[in-house]
Every structure is written in C-alpha cells, then in structure tokens.
Amino acid sequence: MGERLVSTRSAVMQFKLMPIGHVVTDASHEELRHRTVVSKIIIDRKYAKGLRDLEGFSHLYVLFFLHEGPKWKGKLSVHPRGRIDLSERGIFATRSPHRPNPIGLTLVKLLSRRGRTLTVRGLDAYDGTPVLDIKPYDEEDSTPRPRVPRWWRELKRESKRKHRVARV
Amino acid sequence: MGERLVSTRSAVMQFKLMPIGHVVTDASHEELRHRTVVSKIIIDRKYAKGLRDLEGFSHLYVLFFLHEGPKWKGKLSVHPRGRIDLSERGIFATRSPHRPNPIGLTLVKLLSRRGRTLTVRGLDAYDGTPVLDIKPYDEEDSTPRPRVPRWWRELKRESKRKHRVARV
Numbered sequence: 001m002g003e004r005l006v007s008t009r010s011a012v013m014q015f016k017l018m019p020i021g022h023v024v025t026d027a028s029h030e031e032l033r034h035r036t037v038v039s040k041i042i043i044d045r046k047y048a049k050g051l052r053d054l055e056g057f058s059h060l061y062v063l064f065f066l067h068e069g070p071k072w073k074g075k076l077s078v079h080p081r082g083r084i085d086l087s088e089r090g091i092f093a094t095r096s097p098h099r100p101n102p103i104g105l106t107l108v109k110l111l112s113r114r115g116r117t118l119t120v121r122g123l124d125a126y127d128g129t130p131v132l133d134i135k136p137y138d139e140e141d142s143t144p145r146p147r148v149p150r151w152w153r154e155l156k157r158e159s160k161r162k163h164r165v166a167r168v
Numbered sequence: 169m170g171e172r173l174v175s176t177r178s179a180v181m182q183f184k185l186m187p188i189g190h191v192v193t194d195a196s197h198e199e200l201r202h203r204t205v206v207s208k209i210i211i212d213r214k215y216a217k218g219l220r221d222l223e224g225f226s227h228l229y230v231l232f233f234l235h236e237g238p239k240w241k242g243k244l245s246v247h248p249r250g251r252i253d254l255s256e257r258g259i260f261a262t263r264s265p266h267r268p269n270p271i272g273l274t275l276v277k278l279l280s281r282r283g284r285t286l287t288v289r290g291l292d293a294y295d296g297t298p299v300l301d302i303k304p305y306d307e308e309d310s311t312p313r314p315r316v317p318r319w320w321r322e323l324k325r326e327s328k329r330k331h332r333v334a335r336v
Contacts, residue, residue: 013298015233017183017269035308043260047268049244052258056317063231063271065183076217090220092211092302100215101185101300103231105273107309130181132269134260138320140203141275142310149224152306 019065019130020047021116023123032124033159038111041118041131048116051134055113059137062123064104065130069097080155087151104129107137187233187298188215189284191291200292201327206279209286209299216284219302223281227305230291232272233298237265248323255319272297275305 021043031037041062043051054060077088078096091099108120118134125131189211199205209230211219222228245256246264259267276288286302293299 013187015185015298015300017185017271019181020268047244047260050259050267051261052245053261053317054258056261056315056320058315059311061273063269063273076215077220090222091218092215093219093221093224093304095303099218099301100188101231103185103271103301105229105231105303107311109311130183132183133267133271135263135273136261136316136320137311137314138316138324139314140324142312142314143227143275143277143305144310146305146307146310147224147226148304148306149221152224152304156306156308 017065017132019132020044020134021131023064023125023127023129023131025123025125025127027127029126032126035122035124037123038119038121039123039125041120041123041134043116043118043131043134045116051113051116051118054110054118054134054136057110057136057138060108060110060118060120061133061135061137061141062104062106062108062120062125062131063133063135064106064125065132066097066102066104067128067130068126069102072098072100072102080151083155086155089151093149103132107141185233185300187300188212188218188302189299191232191293191295191297191299193291193293193295195295197294200294203290203292205291206287206289207291207293209288209291209302211284211286211299211302213284219281219284219286222278222286222302222304225278225304225306228276228278228286228288229301229303229305229309230272230274230276230288230293230299231301231303232274232293233300234265234270234272235296235298236294237270240266240268240270248319251323254323257319261317271300275309
C-alpha cells in the first residue's frame with residue numbers, strides 16, 4: 001500500500017513489493033526441482049478474501065521472491081544450472097535466480113484450497129519463500145509446441161533421465 | 169545493485185525492483201487487449217548482454233509493472249473486466265491490475281531480436297510500461313487443458329465474439 005512508485009526520475013525508477021504469503025514445504029532444494037512435490041502456500045490473513053473463486057481453476061501461476069538466491073552483482077550471463085562444463089548463456093534466456101529482479105514464476109496445479117491455505121503440486125520455491133502474487137492460468141497461457149534451443153532441450157532431457165519430471 | 173531486501177521485520181518485508189527496459193507500442197489500450205498486436209520491448213543498455221541466446225526461444229514470459237493501473241486500496245474482490253453486471257470475484261482469481269503487487273505477466277511470441285530490441289506479438293502492456301523481467305517459456309509452462317470456471321469461460325467467449333483473439 002502507500003506510494004508504490006518510489007521515484008520516477010528518468011532512468012531511476014524503483015518499485016516496492018510486499019509479500020502476500022509464504023511457502024511451506026519440507027522438501028529439499030533438490031527434490032523441489034523435479035516439480036512433483038506437493039507444497040502449501042499460506043496467504044496472509046489480510047489478503048485471504050482475495051482467494052475467493054480460485055478453486056475454479058486447475059492451474060495457477062505463483063510469483064515469488066527468490067529470497068535465498070544469490071545477490072545479483074551485475075553478471076549478465078550464467079552457466080545454465082551452474083554447470084560449468086556448459087557455455088554461459090544470457091540471463092534472460094535462463095530461469096536462473098541470477099537476475100536483476102529476482103522474481104520466480106512457476107506454473108502449479110491447484111490441488112485444494114482451505115481458507116487461506118493453497119495446496120499445490122509442482123512449486124519449486126523453497127520453504128519460507130515470500131509469495132508476491134497468485135494468478136489464474138488459462139488456455140491463452142498455453143502454447144502447444146514452443147520452440148526452445150538445443151542446449152535447453154538437452155539440459156531438460158538429462159534432468160528427466162535422472163529423475164522423473166512430472167508435468168504438473 | 170544495493171540492498172534489495174529493505175526490511176525483514178516479521179510481517180513487514182519489502183522488496184525493491186528496478187525496470188530493465190520498457191514497452192513501445194502505438195496500439196490503443198483496447199487493441200492491446202486482443203493479444204494480436206506486435207510491440208517492441210527496448211531493454212536498457214546496461215542489461216543488453218543478458219539477452220544473448222534468447223532468440224532460440226519462440227515464446228517468452230514478460231513481467232512488467234502495471235504502472236498505469238489503479239492504485240490498490242485494499243479491495244480484495246473486483247468485477248471481472250470492470251463489468252459491474254457480473255459478480256465480484258477474488259482478485260487472485262482474476263488478472264485484474266487491482267492487486268497488492270501490480271505485476272503483469274504475459275506470454276508473448278518472440279518475432280525477432282535486434283540488439284536490445286525485442287519484437288513480440290501478444291503483449292498487452294501499454295506504451296511506456298516498465299519491464300521487470302524476461303523469461304524463456306518451455307513445454308513445462310504449458311498444460312494441455314487447464315480447467316477454468318464457467319464465468320471465466322463465458323467472459324473469454326464474449327471477448328472472442330467481439331474480436332478475433334489470436335493464440336500467440
């Protein structure tokens with residue numbers, strides 16, 4: 001609430017965000033990667049009424065703050081998944097937490113809502129992660145066959161070989 | 169980039185974000201709704217190198233600040249699309265700009281990248297909108313048949329009847 005736009009001086013413009021809730025999970029960081037884990041999102045009491053009607057949707061977007069991520073120090077390329085054997089890629093071509101605005105975005109399946117607690121499958125956010133927004137997902141968010149580069153496809157394939165990655 | 173976490177006092181926790189670029193379009197607000205418009209995103213010079221490799225992806229997520237949206241005054245339900253003839257719905261069950269953290273999220277088709285200019289189709293952000301993040305989209309962001317409530321489906325159907333809404 002209050003003034004959100006902190007400053008608008010040409011290049012200097014900052015925005016303030018407040019968490020609306022947080023993630024609860026006892027899964028390890030490694031387990032969370034595989035997008036099969038069931039987590040809870042507890043929304044703060046003051047925002048609880050905003051959840052009304054959410055249970056009509058099977059899938060949601062969760063926006064969250066990558067609060068345990070590394071502090072961004074201006075680096076504009078990263079080794080995907082920290083794999084130093086692979087070429088560096090531009091940060092905006094990755095989902096790395098190394099980014100100017102460390103906002104995480106994940107598509108999850110909504111399993112249930114009880115009051116201000118959402119039970120979801122597929123959230124890769126750590127326990128205690130501050131949640132910024134919840135948005136409903138619909139067919140316009142889906143596109144049948146997105147093209148991805150070869151290096152990305154190979155990374156995913158490898159990850160699937162190691163673990164069964166479920167589609168949420 | 170300084171301290172991002174402004175305060176962590178239990179319930180009071182704020183985050184600062186900085187725009188990484190902005191949207192350029194001469195389409196009207198009404199036209200932008202239909203997700204067929206071609207827009208440009210100009211990324212600031214200091215972040216330009218982060219765009220490397222992005223052209224390997226056909227689709228992207230654009231996160232942006234809903235800077236022209238109404239200031240949120242604590243309302244937790246809205247009439248979808250401002251249609252006062254329809255029942256109010258919880259804000260998190262809508263994509264309304266009325267939300268505690270007014271971050272917009274849109275799936276777009278990447279038509280081209282030239283240096284730090286992205287040409288995209290389907291972005292519904294207004295001219296001058298501050299862009300917060302760009303993320304690659306892959307098949308894990310897609311889910312074949314998401315369930316949505318009836319009121320949502322009817323709103324979409326109406327909108328499609330009035331205008332041809334293209335799938336990006």
